[in-house]
Amino acid sequence: MEIFFGAFTSEWEQRRAALLHEMSSGGRGASAEEEMRKRLKQLAQLGATGGGGGSSGASGGRGSASKGRAAPRAQATSATTVTRPxxxxxxxxxxxxxxxxxxxxxxxxxxxxxxxxxxxxxxxxxxxxxxxxxxxxxxxxxxxxxxxxxxxxxxRAESRDIGSFSVEIAASDVASEEALHEQVRSTLTSGFGDRRYAYAIAKNDGGSVTVQGLVVLRSGQGERLTGDVKAAGIIQGRYDASAAVGEAAAKFSFHGYGNGVEFGASRLRGLVDRHDDVRDDRGQPIANEKVAGDLVQKEWRGELHSRKxxxxxxxxxxxxxxxxxxxxxxxxxxxxxxxxxxxxxxxxxxxxxxxxxxxxxxxxxxxxxxxxxxxxxxxxxxxxxxxxxxxxxxxxxxxxxxxxxxxxxxxxxxxxxAAPPAFTRTQVRPVSREGRTEHVGTSGRPG
CATH class of the missing domain: 3.30.930.30 (BirA Bifunctional Protein; domain 2)
Structure with a gap:
């Protein structure tokens, strides 16, 4: 099979392709390297972009660089890179x-x-x-x-990623604290659908409860709520049309919205600080600020699709x-x-x-x-x-x-x-700093 080395955008990729081709053909790596050197020299003489810049020279760092005086500079950059093998x-x-x-x-x-x-x-x-x-x-x-x-x-307006909400739920007969949480989650899910959320419950006189929390405004199907009065009306209509309305009357309202992970983590930590029992949409307790930050960083981040x-x-x-x-x-x-x-x-x-x-x-x-x-x-x-x-x-x-x-x-x-990218703080955490630092993974995925 013929290898077209010019199809690869960097010298490193070209070398690897040449070596793998030589090895798969039963030849020796050294001859592939020699062939690679010859071809790179030819490419350099022709002014090709086989070096580090690839085809980025025409668009690198200046948008549509084909306009105005930016294009010659971009082409010169690629040529310069070729001369630095x-x-x-x-x-x-x-x-x-x-x-x-x-x-x-x-x-x-x-x-x-x-x-x-x-x-x-x-x-x-x-x-x-x-x-x-x-x-x-x-x-x-x-x-x-x-x-x-x-x-x-x-x-351009920033996307509305996370909304602050409250729900007033009328009194109902519940046998236990856990039963109350189940009823609250049934109410919230009937209105919010598959959106992720976290909440806390405050009991009122007369048996009614006020639920305060945060909800990811984008659904799994891509529908994005606006986190305002209009969005509250949409959610209210969905709840009123659901089977859950037969359990208890509920009134939904939004009180603000924000953009990004930092906003969500900050608001959720505040919720945890104000209430003793905060849970997520799956019923898992959010015991402290660290758990709150991890929930937004690791689980909600992928649902936000933030736009700034x-x-x-x-x-x-x-x-x-x-x-x-x-x-x-x-x-x-x-x-x-x-x-x-x-x-x-x-x-x-x-x-x-x-x-x-x-x-x-x-x-x-x-x-x-x-x-x-x-x-x-x-x-x-x-x-x-x-x-x-x-x-x-x-x-x-x-x-x-x-x-x-x-x-x-x-x-x-x-x-x-031949160095892999460094682990990020969401992948490992230090457990010992005495002598050589030791790390453990932060997720349950096998290493």
Missing amino acids: MEARLAAVAKGSQPAVVKMASYGGGARVGAMLNYVSRGGELKVENESGRILEGRKELARIRGDWEHLFQN SRDVMHVIMSARAGTDVAAFEGAVRDFLAHQFAGHRYVFAMHDPASDPKEAEEGGKRPHVHAHAIVAMKSDSGDRIQTTPAVFREWRSVMAEKAREHGIEMEMTDRREF
Whole structure:
């Protein structure tokens, strides 16, 4: 079978394909490697994109990069990556070059720009530089940025993920506390359907009860409630038409809504703090704040399908402790100008020597780093695309600009080191820090 190496977007994938093909043909891996070298050399001479950038050069970091002047720069980036083969990059790392670190910290809507700029500038105490090289200092100048960028924002409303509700249930004959909980869950499920929820019960004079809780507004079939008076009317109608209405009369109402896991976890922890007995839709007790956070993080997260406006993004570029600060600032400036040409952005350096924020408050980190706030939409209407291939291109360009400023830096990929991604805090937790740290899994799935 003929292998078309150009179909693979990275040198690492091409090498693996060549080696597997040679092995499956009964040949030797060494000859496959030699063939791979020849073909990569041919691709480089032809200006193909077989290196790290793949086809992302045409779209990397600048939306539709075929428009305006961004396209030639993107193509040049791919060509630059081809001239830095994996052997050269890994050999440089082995000799002490530091890896390029460019991280996407977060996205935000237009309303969040002020808070993000306040963090980046340390409340206006650090100088901030914009895309034209102008230095902005003080809160007053920073406050004008949002107005200058307003025309670039979609101002898209955040999704309503979790609603706060209450239900008044008339008195009924129940034999025990457990029977009361079963009746409450029957009432709630008749109205909410298959939505996940958590609740607490407060008994009133006369035998009626008030149920307070939180419900995921999106159903398993994709129907999303709005968490307001209109949604309460929909739920009330469904309950009144159900068989459960024969057990007891119930009145549903919503009292607010919010977006995302953090909102849900915060509200559920508050519910646990106010009530002694909080349970979920399956009758499981939510005993403490940790259980409340885990329920939202691990079980409700997949049901939320949160949507937030992505008007700006927060990008962090960092270097090792001891890196020349002035050189790194120049590299960051050139990287942003190259990668986000046509976009509005600002950046600020966080140097441990001049950071006004104390270490115990999260400042004065030992390594120098830069924070950038970038408008996702350019003045010409292009939007930045963020994909793994684009992030790889960012690191490649950052490494190139750093080398131009005398900093030994290379783009690296964990696949080239045969290293799996690190476990996240939701997968393992430390159980011993004496000597070598030991971990145990946090889920019931076999390891």
